[in-house]
Amino acid sequence: MRTPHHLDAHPRPNPYEELAALDDGPLEETPLDEFLTEERDAGAEDAWAPPDHRRGGKRRRKNRFAGLPLAVKAVVGLVVLASFAALGDRWAVLYAEHRAADTLKDRLDLAAAPEVEIGGFPFLTQLADKQLDSVKVTVPDVAADRVSLAKVSATAHDVTLNADGLTSVRGAHVPRFDGDVQLTFADLNRELGASQVTFTGEGRDRVRANGTLPVAGHNLRLRAEARIQRQGERGIATEIGKMRLDIGDLATYRPGIRASEGLHLTPKGTADLARETRKAKALLSVPAIVQRMGVPEATVREALADDGKLAELTGSPRFARQAAGLNLIDLALENPDVMRRLGLDPNLLDSLSGLTRPVLADRLSLAFELPEPDQGDVRLQDVRVEEDGIRVRVSGTGLTVGR
Numbered sequence: 001m002r003t004p005h006h007l008d009a010h011p012r013p014n015p016y017e018e019l020a021a022l023d024d025g026p027l028e029e030t031p032l033d034e035f036l037t038e039e040r041d042a043g044a045e046d047a048w049a050p051p052d053h054r055r056g057g058k059r060r061r062k063n064r065f066a067g068l069p070l071a072v073k074a075v076v077g078l079v080v081l082a083s084f085a086a087l088g089d090r091w092a093v094l095y096a097e098h099r100a101a102d103t104l105k106d107r108l109d110l111a112a113a114p115e116v117e118i119g120g121f122p123f124l125t126q127l128a129d130k131q132l133d134s135v136k137v138t139v140p141d142v143a144a145d146r147v148s149l150a151k152v153s154a155t156a157h158d159v160t161l162n163a164d165g166l167t168s169v170r171g172a173h174v175p176r177f178d179g180d181v182q183l184t185f186a187d188l189n190r191e192l193g194a195s196q197v198t199f200t201g202e203g204r205d206r207v208r209a210n211g212t213l214p215v216a217g218h219n220l221r222l223r224a225e226a227r228i229q230r231q232g233e234r235g236i237a238t239e240i241g242k243m244r245l246d247i248g249d250l251a252t253y254r255p256g257i258r259a260s261e262g263l264h265l266t267p268k269g270t271a272d273l274a275r276e277t278r279k280a281k282a283l284l285s286v287p288a289i290v291q292r293m294g295v296p297e298a299t300v301r302e303a304l305a306d307d308g309k310l311a312e313l314t315g316s317p318r319f320a321r322q323a324a325g326l327n328l329i330d331l332a333l334e335n336p337d338v339m340r341r342l343g344l345d346p347n348l349l350d351s352l353s354g355l356t357r358p359v360l361a362d363r364l365s366l367a368f369e370l371p372e373p374d375q376g377d378v379r380l381q382d383v384r385v386e387e388d389g390i391r392v393r394v395s396g397t398g399l400t401v402g403r
Helices: 015-021 031-045 053-066 070-107 123-129 185-191 267-275 277-284 287-293 297-305 307-314 317-324 336-341 346-354 357-364
Strands: 115-119 131-144 147-163 169-184 197-201 206-215 218-231 235-247 251-254 262-265 377-385 389-402
Touching: 070 115, 070 123, 070 131, 123 131, 147 185, 147 389, 169 185, 185 197, 185 389, 206 235, 206 346, 218 357, 218 377, 235 357, 235 377, 262 267, 262 317, 267 277, 267 307, 267 317, 277 287, 277 297, 277 307, 277 336, 287 317, 297 307, 336 346
Parallel strands: none
Antiparallel strands: 115 131, 131 147, 147 169, 169 389, 197 206, 206 218, 218 235, 235 251, 251 262, 377 389
16 A cells, blocks of 8 residues: 655745735825826726717718708709609500500400500690690501501591590590501411412512412412502502412413413423423324414324434424413313323313413402591502511591590
């Protein structure tokens, strides 16, 4: 068992007690002590608190506004009042435009309410005088004969109201107006072309039609040109020209009674006659065809008896011209077998004979006429073909809307 340690009977002296023994008593206060004491006393009187910037900020703003001249304060007040007055005036305009749109929709029997925009400021002053500087009306999708006008937009000037306030407008008198009528090619393609014919602008007054036309179970390539012009004071007329229907690359049909019109073989069709003996003999075996082509009978007999003579005849440039000038429509009903040998369907040729110029032109007609108003006058000023459609400028005088 270990022997415990014994504590030292003579502990070490405390150094702080030795320092206290060297103290000679309290010293007199020096000026520095007095200065520090005064600083502590002054700080003790008022407890520290964080500065209140908010109260100070309010005080500064209040004082700044209070320091403004009376004239400036009056101007600020007028600006505020004018702002409220302008807002009220704009609200009244919007309300009046909405009421006018609903009224026009009902009276004109439109599918949708038009867009109405009242010009001039202030509106309430104009309403009090019953005189509006301008009113612009835009009506989309207006039916006009066989087509729909994409947009009719007109601006009336110096409109006189028949009203007893904002909510009791009975009618209006329009001394003059001007506007635009737009007929888009997209609408024409949908309504007239049945997604098979497309219309495109060509020049200032021409529209080109390209597409396919189903005839007797065959889809024939259609090409035509429509010339746009005014008709009277309110109408648009179209003169359809250069109409042709291509039956593949064998023949071309142009409606009409002139020598260049009817059904004629194409250059490729006449070239096939020179290469295919069967087609050439079928054509030359019909006396009426030979007579119309102006080929001597002796030459025809030699050609039918000798293939060499036949190739010599059908391969000549003169024969190609004679074959191309032959109108096959006149011979189709009397010689259906010959038409079949040439590659033409007799039923198709029968249908083409009924597809006259007026019938085909009616399918491509872009004509329309603006309605005649009960009072006043409406006239077309200018017709122009643009990239996206046909645009017509209109003007009018003396119109009356409502009572």
